[in-house]
Amino acid sequence: METSEATEAPTYDYEPVAEARGVAVHYGGIKAVDGVSLGLRPGNISGILGPNGSGKTTLLGALTRMVQLTRGSVWCQGQNYSHVKSDRVITLGISRTFQSVRLLPERTVWDNIILSTDVVFKREGDKVEGLVKEAIARTGLEGLEKARPDELSYGMQRRVEIARAIAVQPRLLFLDEPTAGMSRKERSDISALMRNLRSEGLTQLIVEHDVGMMVETCDYLYAMNFGSLIAEGTPQDVVRNAAVQEAYLGKHGRHDA
Amino acid sequence: MMGWIDQNEFLIGSTLTVFLLAISIQIPLRLGVISFASIGYYAIGGYGTAILMTQYDVSTWTSVVVASVAAAAVAMLLGLIISRLNGLYLAMATVSFSLLLSAVAVNGGSVTGGAVGLFGIIGDITIWHTAGIAVVIIILVSFTERGKLSRRIDATREDSQLASAMGINVTAYRRLSFPVSGLIGGLAGGLAVNLKTAINPESVNFTLVVLALTIIIIGGQASWIGALAGSLFFVWLPEILVFVGEWEEVVYGTLVVFAAVLVPGGVVGVFNDWRHRRSVARERPKVALLEAAAGESDAELTQSRSGKDG
Ligand SMILES: Nc1ncnc2c1ncn2[C@@H]1O[C@H](COP(=O)(O)OP(=O)(O)OP(=O)(O)O)[C@@H](O)[C@H]1O
Ligand SMILES: [Mg+2]
Numbered sequence: 337m338e339t340s341e342a343t344e345a346p347t348y349d350y351e352p353v354a355e356a357r358g359v360a361v362h363y364g365g366i367k368a369v370d371g372v373s374l375g376l377r378p379g380n381i382s383g384i385l386g387p388n389g390s391g392k393t394t395l396l397g398a399l400t401r402m403v404q405l406t407r408g409s410v411w412c413q414g415q416n417y418s419h420v421k422s423d424r425v426i427t428l429g430i431s432r433t434f435q436s437v438r439l440l441p442e443r444t445v446w447d448n449i450i451l452s453t454d455v456v457f458k459r460e461g462d463k464v465e466g467l468v469k470e471a472i473a474r475t476g477l478e479g480l481e482k483a484r485p486d487e488l489s490y491g492m493q494r495r496v497e498i499a500r501a502i503a504v505q506p507r508l509l510f511l512d513e514p515t516a517g518m519s520r521k522e523r524s525d526i527s528a529l530m531r532n533l534r535s536e537g538l539t540q541l542i543v544e545h546d547v548g549m550m551v552e553t554c555d556y557l558y559a560m561n562f563g564s565l566i567a568e569g570t571p572q573d574v575v576r577n578a579a580v581q582e583a584y585l586g587k588h589g590r591h592d593a
Numbered sequence: 594m595m596g597w598i599d600q601n602e603f604l605i606g607s608t609l610t611v612f613l614l615a616i617s618i619q620i621p622l623r624l625g626v627i628s629f630a631s632i633g634y635y636a637i638g639g640y641g642t643a644i645l646m647t648q649y650d651v652s653t654w655t656s657v658v659v660a661s662v663a664a665a666a667v668a669m670l671l672g673l674i675i676s677r678l679n680g681l682y683l684a685m686a687t688v689s690f691s692l693l694l695s696a697v698a699v700n701g702g703s704v705t706g707g708a709v710g711l712f713g714i715i716g717d718i719t720i721w722h723t724a725g726i727a728v729v730i731i732i733l734v735s736f737t738e739r740g741k742l743s744r745r746i747d748a749t750r751e752d753s754q755l756a757s758a759m760g761i762n763v764t765a766y767r768r769l770s771f772p773v774s775g776l777i778g779g780l781a782g783g784l785a786v787n788l789k790t791a792i793n794p795e796s797v798n799f800t801l802v803v804l805a806l807t808i809i810i811i812g813g814q815a816s817w818i819g820a821l822a823g824s825l826f827f828v829w830l831p832e833i834l835v836f837v838g839e840w841e842e843v844v845y846g847t848l849v850v851f852a853a854v855l856v857p858g859g860v861v862g863v864f865n866d867w868r869h870r871r872s873v874a875r876e877r878p879k880v881a882l883l884e885a886a887a888g889e890s891d892a893e894l895t896q897s898r899s900g901k902d903g
Contacts, residue, residue, distance in 0.1 A: 402758060426760040438755045440747055442815075451744050452759035500759075 348375045353508050353539040354430065358408035359398050360563075361391075368394040370563035371408070376508065381530055381540045383550045385574070386560035387583060392543045393435050395560070396510050399541075400432050401425050412508075426456055429507030433497040433514055435543070439485040445472075446481040449500045456504045471503035474529060491518040498526070502533065509533070511542045515549065527553050551575060559583070598720070603788065606720045608828040609727045610785040614801070615808045615820040616730060617778035621770045622814050623737075625750035627680070629802045630671060630687035630771075631778040633694040636797035637664040638782025640698060643711040643792050648704070653716030653787065661779035668775020672768050691802065698794040710793025718787040726784065730777060734817045807845060811852045 346357065352375030361369040369391040376382055384392045397403035399410055401422040409418040412428050420428070431452075439448045449471055454464045472478055475495040485493050498514055511530070515523040527549055530540060534555075544550050550557065550571065557574040559567040561583040567574050574580055598605065617631040641660025645651040651659070675686045698705045705711065737743060745766065748756035753763045786792045808827055812819025827845070 400758060402754060421762075422754075422757040423760050423762050426758065432758065434755075438752055440744075440751050442751075443744065443747060447744055451748055454741050455745070455760035 346373055346375065350375075350377055352376050353378050353412070354399060355411040356395065356399060356408065357411065359395065359405060359410065360407035361394050361398050361403050362406040367563045369398060372560075372563070372565055373408075374558060374565065374568070376539055376541055377556055378539055379534065379537050380555040381534050381542060381553055382556045382558065383542045383544060383554035383571070384558045384560055385544075385547065385550060385580070390560040390583075391563040392560055393512055394563075396432060396512055396541070396543065400430060400510065426452060426504060426506075430510070431501040431504050431506035431508070432510035433494075433501045433512055435512040435516070437485070437490070437493045437497055439493060439496055441485055444482050444484060445477060445488070445496050448485065448496055449503050452500060453503045467503050467505065468499075471499040474502065474532075475499040476525060491522045494518065495522075495526075498529070502538075507539065509538055509540045511540065511544075513543055513545065515544065515546065523549060547575060602720055604828055604832060606723055606784075606788040608824050609720065609723045610781050610788060611804070611808065611828055612727060612821050612824040613730065613777055613781035613784070615805045615812075615824055616734060616817060617774045617781060618802075618805045619809055619814055619817070619820050620734075620774045620777070621767070622809065623746050623750055624767050624770050625753060626767055626770060627684040628687040628771075628774065629684060629806075630668065630690050631774060631805065632797060632799070632802045633687075633691040634664040634668055634775045634778025635782035635785070635801065636691070636694045636698060637667060637775075638779030639786040639792045639797060640701075640705055640711070640782075641779070642783040642786050643714050644704060646714055646716060647711055653718055656716075657718070657780065657783035657787070660783050661776055664779025664782070665772040665776035668778070669768075669772040671775075672771025676764065676768050676771075688799075688802075691799070695794050695798050698797060706793070708794060710791060710796075712791035714786055714790045714792070716787045718784060720788075723784050723788070726780065730780075731817050731821075738816055807849050810849055 346355075355375045356372050359369055359372045360367070372391075372395055384395070386392050394403060398405055401410070401417065401420055401424075405418055409416050411417065412430065415428075417425070417428060440451070443451075446468065450464060450468045453467050453471075454461070457464050457467065472481065475498050477492070477495055477499055480488065480492065485496065488496070494514060494517065498511070501509060501511075514530075515526050518526065523546070530542070530553055533540065542550070542554065554571050557568065557571045558565055559574050559577065559580040561579075566579045566583060567577040569577075614631060614635055617634060618628070621628040638657075638660045641663050642656045645656035645659060646653060671687075671690060675683055678686055698710075699708055701707065737746060745756070745761050748759060748761055749763050749766050756763050782792075782797075785796075789796075804827065808820060808823030810823075811826060812821070812823030830844075
């Protein structure tokens with residue numbers, strides 16, 4: 337298990353799509369993330385489990401340059417992007433959704449999805465519409481192109497977020513609680529979509545509280561508590577890990593994987 | 594028609610210059626930058642034009658152009674200096690900038706004419722010229738209100754962090770808004786001084802900011818149409834309601850409060866909502882159907898949403 341704060345290049349027996357090396361994010365006295373190192377396996381769906389406030393969202397923020405690193409560095413394809421501005425991250429092929437839905441309220445579903453696509457594909461403008469349509473079809477939003485976010489249910493709004501994130505054809509996708517507020521049927525739709533994207537070679541990192549779904553969907557799991565990784569490995573191993581049970585599962589009882 | 598225009602030349606000219614000033618404030622506002630610096634740009638444009646024309650015998654148009662470009666240059670510098678600031682702090686810095694300029698106007702000795710100001714500024718600008726300039730600005734602004742650019746502008750204003758994550762260079766857009774706002778604010782001042790043939794510190798003080806902001810609150814910040822509607826309203830209301838007289842400020846204040854509470858998107862916002870509702874009315878049954886198909890269950894929804902910060 338890797339919980340040290342080593343900032344020197346760790347060795348993996350695979351080529352990580354993105355890496356955190358000894359990443360720490362402190363807010364005053366709050367150590368939201370405190371020395372996390374991980375390398376994302378190409379073509380895998382990785383997941384992060386952890387109780388509320390354990391630093392999962394902040395870690396995604398660090399990997400997308402949306403929060404300042406207090407220590408450590410982030411790497412993508414062998415390149416240190418710790419000092420890259422947040423608006424350049426999407427051009428590195430890294431795309432994300434947000435834990436709280438962040439859509440432009442006055443804009444239609446179509447406009448919200450095309451927003452980043454036409455920035456990323458500004459030199460290939462003729463591809464943009466096709467990509468947006470494809471993302472809409474894959475997330476089951478056909479027919480809702482002209483609706484505004486406030487006319488949609490919460491679950492539907494989340495789909496718009498996912499559509500926006502996948503329309504840019506990322507190499508790496510971060511999903512922060514993508515199925516929160518969704519019905520069981522919708523959750524399995526999204527899970528199927530993630531597996532579909534995986535079969536096309538898209539590397540994903542998901543944060544979710546739904547342990548059953550995580551075990552089912554993920555190839556590899558990380559568990560966080562108090563800003564650090566407390567376990568990582570195959571889903572089965574991680575959910576059986578004593579420290580994880582103690583920190584997380586203990587409160588939720590038996591998971592139904 | 595021509596007779597009416599001749600009779601009301603001053604009011605029409607005022608409407609147009611007030612409109613340009615409102616646009617100057619609206620541009621940064623649309624990017625989420627609350628800036629009161631437009632009053633300063635207006636002062637630079639107005640005083641610059643007046644000084645060049647009366648003290649250096651520069652031709653009218655050269656004076657207006659030079660003064661407006663000077664306003665744009667000052668605005669650009671101001672933008673570079675204060676663009677690190679946020680929200681209220683940035684707003685305060687722009688207030689200080691404008692107050693500083695009105696202090697310069699008062700204490701500028703013979704150059705600015707002190708408290709009396711400068712007068713006898715007789716140029717050859719007609720309201721047709723001013724109207725032509727306003728039309729050009731409207732055309733340019735309307736390009737920013739459609740397509741890609743308008744989406745990016747909206748994203749920058751609504752959620753700048755999200756905009757960055759979507760690949761939009763928020764800092765560049767915001768920085769660029771300063772010289773653009775400066776140029777238009779300067780033009781407004783230069784044209785106004787020709788219309789009124791005089792300028793004094795009173796005419797570039799804080800009441801002007803309040804007026805322009807009020808116009809945007811009434812008209813809505815989303816479109817130049819709002820700025821125009823607001824300008825028309827405020828310049829012509831006192832003419833139409835003569836009895837308003839000394840109660841002018843009370844009437845304005847009341848109207849603004851009503852507008853802010855009842856129509857937060859301004860007149861234009863109300864119109865857009867209506868248009869959108871009409872266009873989706875036909876789609877609505879389809880929305881409901883699709884959501885039903887997605888298996889949305891309210892019970893499950895409330896359950897899995899509770900206890901999360903969402
Ligand atoms: N901008 C901030 N300023 C101060 N503290 C913050 C900030 N962002 C996060 N924190 C704190 O950092 C800690 C980790 O927060 P984070 O949102 O990363 O947790 P999380 O694992 O995503 O939790 P959840 O499951 O509730 O989403 C929390 O204690 C939180 O209060
Ligand atoms: Mg979180």
